[in-house]
């Protein structure tokens with residue numbers, strides 16, 4: 769059976785009482801980690817969201833990562849941070865995070881992924897695999913890239929971008945260690961718990 773797990777990213781804006789939805793999602797099935805990704809929020813709003821949501825994940829043994837900001841992730845007690853190519857100095861972030869998790873976006877670039885691996889990233893993220901309404905994307909990643917990474921490297925890789933229960937099987941078979949999703953869970957017509965169940969069933973059946 770492929771060894772692949774679900775990586776859940778929050779919606780870009782949180783509704784009141786989002787922590788209840790998050791708990792529903794996590795109680796529905798296996799989730800390896802949750803990334804807080806609030807693109808329009810100021811420092812205080814991010815800190816308040818971390819304070820509310822991190823206990824929901826950590827009390828369930830699910831790692832809590834912060835998007836975009838390694839220093840803040842460390843300061844607020846998160847399990848790690850996810851950084852893009854323009855989210856500051858990756859080497860400084862590696863140092864600041866110490867043994868905490870550092871994930872790095874590598875788009876569809878083998879070179880970026882090798883560089884991220886060399887500086888000690890805990891995982892590299894490739895995307896976007898499919899069209900997505902969650903974010904405007906400029907890069908297209910392929911199954912061949914995942915296969916190449918899996919063959920060459922031990923460092924885990926995350927696949928992201930438009931992934932759903934209906935389209936994820938080739939990514940799982942190609943060796944993705946994690947599938948990162950927003951819409952497949954938070955926009956599921958029967959709620960986030962059903963989204964997590966559908967993704968895990970698709971991963972298991974791939």
Ligand SMILES: Cc1ncc(COP(=O)(O)OP(=O)(O)O)c(N)n1
Nearest residue numbers: 835850851852853873893926928948
């Ligand atoms: C797991 C994962 N992969 C990729 C991204 C994208 O990061 P980035 O390129 O920095 O873009 P934003 O998310 O900051 O808009 C991610 N967040 N998580």
Ligand SMILES: Cc1nc(C(=O)O)sc1CCOP(=O)(O)O
Nearest residue numbers: 895896900902929930949950951
């Ligand atoms: C945050 C993000 N980064 C991407 C990348 O390609 O780097 S795609 C993406 C959006 C993921 O949301 P959904 O699962 O709804 O498509």
Ligand SMILES: [Mg+2]
Nearest residue numbers: 836851852855
């Ligand atoms: Mg970023």
